[in-house]
């Protein structure tokens with residue numbers, strides 16, 4: 124028997140799950156297919172390696188989706204200040220929420236916590252079905268609908284299939300949507316570190332020619348670390364004994380938080396920029412990492428994905444007729460592509476600017492940082508844009 128829906132979403136990660144909540148709350152019949160069951164959360168669990176710096180705009184979206192309470196009840200860490208500096212000079216910039224009249228600049232939240240809180244909401248919505256663990260086996264698209272057969276044998280039908288299945292999207296491949304890719308030759312080394320001095324609710328980021336290093340505040344004394352390094356150096360860092368790694372990490376952060384006194388498990392993820400040639404094709408549409416991935420240096424990846432979900436949900440809910448029509452899908456792409464391309468290019472610009480060791484570039488970025496730091500208006504316009512307020 125075929126079960127009928129308004130929308131089938133492949134991928135129940137952060138972006139797919141928020142889209143499902145937004146559509147389900149609007150009364151749409153939604154099926155979400157997720158390949159992996161998320162691990163149950165316990166407050167005693169050590170911090171996950173994968174965290175996101177959520178903007179204020181993403182927080183608002185998560186409130187609207189009914190998930191923020193569930194996030195705050197598990198664990199979320201506000202940061203009030205962001206301190207960015209260049210390792211090759213005296214250039215430094217500091218953003219303070221108090222100067223903007225805001226309580227914080229954003230929150231650091233474990234990805235699993237965001238997903239689990241969204242799933243709490245999703246399970247309360249009668250119009251949303253959660254197929255997990257399950258995934259697409261075959262997809263047939265005709266003029267009116269998508270017929271999806273799952274690996275479990277279940278057959279679903281809807282006028283629209285959404286690919287929210289991440290960077291290696293199967294939906295994108297099945298739809299034959301091409302993608303431009305850029306291998307940065309870098310890896311993002313992630314771990315949780317304990318530091319000698321308190322983090323002061325500050326996100327610390329030091330730019331080095333080899334790549335940026337970020338210490339993102341968790342509970343006092345703990346930070347989530349994202350250290351971008353050339354791939355071979357990242358692999359070498361993974362192999363170091365804990366004590367040697369702590370020393371390298373303390374030096375790399377220029378001892379701003381004193382010594383790193385302990386680290387947990389470490390992992391290194393290959394970093395690649397990707398952008399789908401188009402976001403939709405015959406009743407199939409892409410959101411989040413399935414459509415685009417960017418360098419994590421400013422922590423914007425999932426924030427962009429949440430904006431995709433908000434826009435697609437708005438277009439679907441506004442459409443009076445066929446929600447998988449080219450008109451709806453083109454309107455979504457028109458609204459989102461520009462912002463995604465702009466952010467991707469901006470991250471690329473920062474990466475190249477801070478990775479350059481030639482003296483004129485060093486002078487330019489160091490004086491640039493110091494000048495912008497003194498230009499209140501420009502600095503806070505930049506901060507507001509990043510926060511989405």
Ligand SMILES: Cc1cc2nc3c(=O)[nH]c(=O)nc-3n(C[C@H](O)[C@H](O)[C@H](O)COP(=O)(O)OP(=O)(O)OC[C@H]3O[C@@H](n4cnc5c(N)ncnc54)[C@H](O)[C@@H]3O)c2cc1C
Pocket residue numbers: 133134135136137138139156157158159174175176177234257258259287288289290292293311313349392410411412413419421422423424425426427428
């Ligand atoms: C080191 C690093 C640090 C980052 N830091 C930040 C940050 O601070 N802030 C920020 O905004 N972003 C950050 N990002 C980016 C962010 O992690 C991603 O943009 C985000 O995870 C994308 O969410 P998504 O739901 O689109 O995809 P994913 O998180 O990849 O979720 C995809 C989901 O689909 C499921 N799935 C996959 N294939 C299938 C299938 N065939 N069928 C069914 N289900 C499937 C997966 O199990 C998963 O649950 C960072 C990225 C990296 C690498």
